[in-house]
Amino acid sequence: MNQHDSGGPRSPARRNLLRAGATGAVTLAASGALSRPAHSAAQAGDANVSVAIDGKYETVPLRADVLRVTAVQSIMRAIRDTKNPKREMQANLQHMIDLIDAANGFPGRQHLVCFNEQPLSGWNTWTREESLRISIEVPGPETEALGAKAKQYGCYITFGAYVRDRDWPGHLLLNGILIGPDGKVVANHWKTNNMRGFRPDWDIFTTSIYDVLDRYREMYGEDEVLSIARTDIGNISCSVTPGQPDIVRAMAMKGLELRLSSSSGGYNVEEAQLMSAHNRLWTVVCNQSVSPETLGFPEFSGAGDTAIFGPNGKAAARARSVHEEFVTTAIPIAEFRRTRSIPPGVPMEMLLPVYTKYAPRHGANMHSSYIPADSADASRYYASRKNW
Template sequence: MDNRNVKVAVVQSAPVLFDKQSSLQQIEKWTKEAAEQGAGLVVFPEVFVSGYPRGLHFGTRVGSRSEAGRIDWSRYWESAIEIPGKDTEHIGRIAKEAGVYLVIGVVEKERSSTTLYNSIVYIGPDGQVSGKHRKLVPTGAERLLWGQGDGSTLAVIDTPFGRIGGLICWENYMPLARAAMYAKGIDIFITPTADARDTWQSTIRHIACEGRCFVVSSNQYVTKSFYPPDLACYSDIADDDDVLCAGGSAIVGPLGSYVAEPLYGREGLIIAELDMSEIIRSRFDFDVVGHYSRPDVFQLIVNEHRRDNVILDN
């Protein structure tokens, strides 16, 4: 019998947009609170560091970009982090002090280019980066902000309680991406998102049923008060409703039922203990990469090599 239970905490909150220090302070605050309640795994929303810029146009129209938009994008770039880097070392100290696994959505940059990525970073209770994942396809206007990830970051992390990994928001609608994650033996499927609609709840329940795994979904609760009023393009959201994202964070069990119901309309912490033995029991009649697969009919080839534009042959 599998008794590797774990208590999971899902954070539904948001930092001040474009403010890295606000993000790090929020990570420390929520992680401490989750650890005090016995959590061993703490999950934060999509691009929690340093915020999802919902509603901002960045001065972009087809065929033109504005100087104000460039200024705001530069501010967004400055609030991004490197993986690994001094900011992940800071987060690592938070994880180590709390004795938890941290899974955090971040805006990632690297020294060799100015392109940003929508990423998940995994940090273990030893304080070290265990892995990362870059969003494969930014959705819609997100492509103005973030580049595409590649197959080298389809990370699944071994832990004492099972294998954890995930996909970000709408890349969970990519059947082949999900299949690649299932093939890695994922037990806890983490889905940081910015989608607060009812259809997202259908998505995470479907993934749980399909993968026979736990699904942990974390979204931000965001109001206009989280936006710096001195943004060059603040007028983009001036006439929007005060609540920009209502949340909907939830935890779903491997047969598609809620372990923790969706939280809407406020910041908060969702905590639930996961009985990992449920995964084995749930796969008795459906194992998507086992007896319910047909490799004689269907096969998937996954390219997990890093995609480099320039290869220096030394």
Template sequence: MANTPLQLLALAVALSTAGAHATPLVEKDGSYAQVPLEKDKVVIKVVQNLTRNLQDFPTIEQGLAHNLQQMTDLTERACSEGRKPDFILFNEFPLTGYSDGKREEKLKFTIQIPGAETEALGKLAKQCDTYIIFGSYARDAAWPGHILSLNTVIGRDGEVAEKFWKTRNVKNYQPDMEIPTTTIENVYDKYVAMYGEEALFPVLRTEYGNIAVSTVQRDTMVFAAYAMRGVEIMFRTSTLFSKLDVMATASFNNYYSAMSNITFPADSPWAKMGGGSIIVNPRGEILAEDPSNDEAIIEAEIDIAALRKGRKIPDYPMDVTRPVLAQYQPAFPLNHLDVPVDQLPDNGAEMKVLMDKVSRWKTTE
């Protein structure tokens, strides 16, 4: 978390030009748009479970059927045990898992949203009268050749209420590869042209509070931007995560947050990083947690009405930090994946080559 002050300051500069934009993104008086609450307190349930990769099944259809049935069973369990949920949060890849291969092959291990899977989950959401939230690798005809990482919210009516693109990928995650999925950052101009600036940090205003969903890790600028847009509950999906990140981010931005992590086989080298899903309050205090690497469903009731009473968006130090951040140059430029389909990197190694090529922070030998 050592770079948190710098990230927050960079966000201040980035948003300081909002007044020049056609669409108002942040209210100048600290208020934010809401819809009336249906009730004062809501129940969040977070599912953590082992996800199987589609690549490991004889056919993709069998894999999707297996993983969808697992989600179905866990949703029905969440709806029948304990308090009735208002939100059920799954992890980053409950339907697809993570599969290796070149781009053309990996595109086969994605889903379309909306599609058959969201239709089936929509029936469950309607039956349980709950929102269902999950992440997935996805494909979209509007983005041929691109592998998207989307977080989907299915509403109580069974319909897809919102799709949240991943804002950006972590960089320098491994020395010989970079994540090749497409994010808002690496197709920024085209994304804004297609969906508008409001879609950079979309907020779903529900009768249970203002929500957003993200798979981003350790990136306080992104989560502060969501706070400025009026988020009250920040849902997060993960494959590995830092508990400190979730707790600190909720505290910095004065909102509730929940993280769903996957579990790993007991003999996996990643087993110690599995599970640990949490729900935290706006002070960063843990309301519910399962520290194990086992399948589990945790729950917490949150007082959304009490949070909303008299609440303003956080007060960030924009003016005093502007001179420093106006000179800050990110290592990687926007739009580095806005290239012809046949030029998209085929895998993580090729993505590493591309990122090294476009980096503004190149080191000289």
């Protein structure tokens, strides 16, 4: 969800309606009164979706022909005291600030500094209630502190975080956040959709756009479902959704140029390379370093492999270790944009008959009437709502 939407601030009536609906969802959860949501495909097709028909796409003028980009492969320190997380959260925030200073120090000023999926809270197998206590608001004190650094150096900063939103009470969000060189939040991109059936008796319970799709569309409009921040360093998605080639392809059709993917616990390198090449994108995948301070997990836990992939799918820069490290490259964004169009050869007339009849195993709006309390509860709930 972009913060600088052209539609202006949300109306009080819409906020109140949403809050009433979300409160009702939690009440339904407590009472066990579940209703299977209707398939939401009929609501798709908004004429205002920003997809060009002439191969070109919407942009804003670039601030520089070549972008200096640093992906920070940094430690993840999981909050231990979830009832009083302020001190540990502040320590993690300060570590981010120190690394932003360092990235803009000896290497020179950067246009973009990227962090992993959870640099503020770390990650552990918390319940939803515990996770909400260590989540942040956007904007909030943490984004203000990072915004001061972005303003100091004239750079963009992106990172992932657990987020709570007053318009979505009870929902735990996992968002990709982009702060601009003016110190303000440019984009607060929700995770688009979650993998279901993650492993037996354990599942992800964060609320993605797909989990509340109808209400999200009503609030923000169809164009924000697959949101792109059109900035003076390029058209950006702050992705916290690994894989998802169909999602990335659709965003490429909307003019995506830089996919800033924050990760934790590793990712599929070959898949990221393929999606960059298939869609002619620049991709920054920022993963965590070896992290010895998380209870219940070994130090490694999928660390390393932070990388920046070019539109040919080759690594322009890649971490050389699993330790804290800067992965830095120069992206010739102006030259890239001069020769780029949206994907030119997708045979939509052949694909749409299949796509429109396809029924996914788990439908949309899974969290419209119930929000799982923890990962075990999520696993039981999603298993009960399968289409096939």
